[in-house]
Amino acid sequence: MSVNFLISQAKNIQKVINENASEIEALDQNIGDGDHIFNIQRGLKLVIELEGTIKDLPLAKALNMIAMKVLSGIGGSSGALFGTFFISMAKSPDLDKDIEFRKACEMIINGIQAMKERGKADVGEKTMMDVLIPVSVKLNEIKNNNSEIKQGLSEIIKIAEDRMLSTKDMLATKGRASFLGERAKGHIDPGARSSQLIIDTICKFIINQ
Amino acid sequence: MSVNFLISQAKNIQKVINENASEIEALDQNIGDGDHIFNIQRGLKLVIELEGTIKDLPLAKALNMIAMKVLSGIGGSSGALFGTFFISMAKSPDLDKDIEFRKACEMIINGIQAMKERGKADVGEKTMMDVLIPVSVKLNEIKNNNSEIKQGLSEIIKIAEDRMLSTKDMLATKGRASFLGERAKGHIDPGARSSQLIIDTICKFIINQ
């Protein structure tokens, strides 16, 4: 993991999110307040705009700046949650050393754990955590078992997609959708969809390298 | 002219106005504020509701009550103008005597004259006066020349219709339509249309007697 990698992933993700923008927008209009797509797009834009400022900085500093940007520039649930993710990332030890795959996994797992603590949502509550927690569990498995990386990432792609789809028939207990009771059923959670697209994009990028 | 005659005319007029309500409504929406039809309908309803109260009263008293009802119950330009008309009617001399045709003509002519003074609008300004003033002139002629009544009333029907139609291509200089300048052209004046329908109804009733 490097600053360069982060920026180029942000660009890839931006492309994918923009391609799916109207779907994500509609999802938050159905069971939320319609701003999720703009929050995500704003966040990606802000991170990508940082490129000039951070591209030659050490990773710790760059992650810190990304975290502050995401935290202060997005707002809403997404801003707090993804901000928390990057703050956790930026606090990882030994960021001045080379970050190989296992280390990167650890950082992501810790980031997702921080999100979970911030939002107090677990699997089954119809949020992005329905995608992120199982992904984190799988990452941990891959890391601990020294599994074949590309094979593991393919499985993660599948997990993210299944879990994203699984939010469709859930009752929500956290987030805006929780206010709807039964009426939330039948709609995929917007944060679950955007998270799944992010994971999908990064995994595919690494697999195709 | 009798109280009975007035009430029965109001009923006939109500029927005709209701039949043409959507046209009149549209006319005031085009070049005014859209309330003319409701003002006219409210006025007719109030007068007809007076029936029980006034049917056995002397004409002077009944006309007075009608005038007050029209003046206080309608509002807008129509309320002031038609109120003024009935106030003038109620002030006519010798209302305790029999009101034959010439006398009735005089009362109406004076009523229209009072409206003209109140509104300060003359022919050519795209208001109901474009219908009422020529009608009044013709009434005067019939009265003075002792013309054949039914023949005269047929001519009045024709005059009212022509003059109503003539407002279509006028620029308005009085009333709400005057604010529109050139944009008022191409629309018949709503008050001209309702006045013409009123005249048409009364004349036809007398002709068919």
Add this chain to the structure above:
Amino acid sequence: MKKFINKADDFLKESLNGFGKAHGDIIQVSLDPTFVSRKNKKKEGKVSLISGGGSGHEPMHGGFVGYGMLDAACPGFVFSAPAPDQMQAAAEHVDSGAGVLFIVKNYSGDIMNFQMGAEMYSGTNDSIITNDDVAVEDSTFTTGRRGVAATVLVEKIVGSLAEDGGSLEECKKLGEKVNKNAGTMGVAFTSCTVPAAGKPTFDIGDDEMEFGVGIHGEPGRKREKIKPSKTIVGNILDAILDNLKPENNEKILLFVNGMGGTPLTELYLVYDDAFQILKSKGVEVTRSLVGNYCTSLEMQGASITLLKCDEKIIKNWDAPVHTAAMRWGM
């Protein structure tokens, strides 16, 4: 038609009843004939101000009855001028012996009905006619311009003078000055729906606006494609300034008025655009008013009023006022 309404015929009466209950500390509502008047008893020797007009422009005028502004307001049916007996009854109720000044917007129906009310009222009285709408070309041969949002400013400023003991003549003179010093122009994005009609007064395309609209949804100068706020505001200001011709660095009151359906956020954005454009033209904003004051039912849109201010106008503008819709200094 989507409205909070029970029966169209009862719309006005029920709304007035609610208004009366919600503001029972300031005003009282009389029905038959209908008028809103101050709750507190009259002040001897104070000129009484009475305004009125068709309903549908709330809070104008009932919301402006109270200390420092109107003594009474006569609401007609929606968009129909009130009837003379309302003005007569209101005048009899509020006149404390110093006379009554009627504040009338320039529409045939209002003029005629107020005239008749004034004729029917036996006490001393006089009238001011407001006609601030620059969207309409003026001409001495016609009814002239429409009276719109500047009526609010006239009521506030003259109201303060009357409270301070200004005579009927002085009040009339100040009111006429305020009216002459003011220009307004509005734009509508959507129509309004008169309750009795049940359907919109006019049709308008999804990308259109009515430039120079009247406060009853009457057509304005032209139908145009919708534009960025800065452009709309610039065009409105051009029309007003063209008409008011303020001196360089003349102080003005900038009044951004919502038509009823446009939220505050947009009105403040309009205010910002107007402020900047005026600054670039050497016009100094010395006082402000932003909000829904002279509305057209639920119409989306806004009007801008500029009022050239002198010391006297500013002093009376700043003076305390305590009404349902405008309150400061007390």
Add this chain to the structure above:
Amino acid sequence: MKKFINKADDFLKESLNGFGKAHGDIIQVSLDPTFVSRKNKKKEGKVSLISGGGSGHEPMHGGFVGYGMLDAACPGFVFSAPAPDQMQAAAEHVDSGAGVLFIVKNYSGDIMNFQMGAEMYSGTNDSIITNDDVAVEDSTFTTGRRGVAATVLVEKIVGSLAEDGGSLEECKKLGEKVNKNAGTMGVAFTSCTVPAAGKPTFDIGDDEMEFGVGIHGEPGRKREKIKPSKTIVGNILDAILDNLKPENNEKILLFVNGMGGTPLTELYLVYDDAFQILKSKGVEVTRSLVGNYCTSLEMQGASITLLKCDEKIIKNWDAPVHTAAMRWGM
């Protein structure tokens, strides 16, 4: 989309700029990070109240900054909770040493961002979470109910206590009581359009309403055919009373709040219907508020809030307040 707008990205900033200029006597607007704060310098020993939330609910919260109410407000983008650095900066700016009370509406995004802001702020602070929307079934396992219009009442009432020298703990306690004593339910006739989206948040038929709608256009209890005002109001009151269970002859504050696109006339009609229904149920209306205070952009609709009042609540409600959107007694 028909709005007074230049670029969707600049909407909030431009509107705040206009707000700052129009009310420069009361408030100031800081950008980067964005917050609205009182113009006048801090009062030593006064607890500072800070609220905030997504924009689009104006005048809430910026319009409530000033004497007797908030010390600062942190506006997020339209319908997006503000970011923690806004709360941190606002707290640092306004805290006079007596601590900061954050007033937060119960939404995940608001809760999380305010929590982080509070963690980032080094001074003493505490928070109140408002959750008055009875449209949403409560449950300890979920996020619970939404915070809506009663937030306005909390801000006013606690604001007065803070002005009078109430401690952080006392302010929090009173705020929690007001929140617990209040219930709100809203209904929407039309959707709102988020500027960035450019199209309505939801579709709704010409004869339909959303019963129990949220202030971001979130779905409510059910989609229904539109009904007479009395029926709608009766259904809303049933839901609230069911929840609040006031004692017989208990005194309540009746708050009829417009969603932004509904004119005052209709809100007063709703008030009248509510007043009568409450009376028939033995509930006494002791105080009133009618107007657009907690809005959803240009949405047509209204909410009703009932607040059970004791002496302390009434005293603090009546106390002077001087903000852009709420002002009395000074």
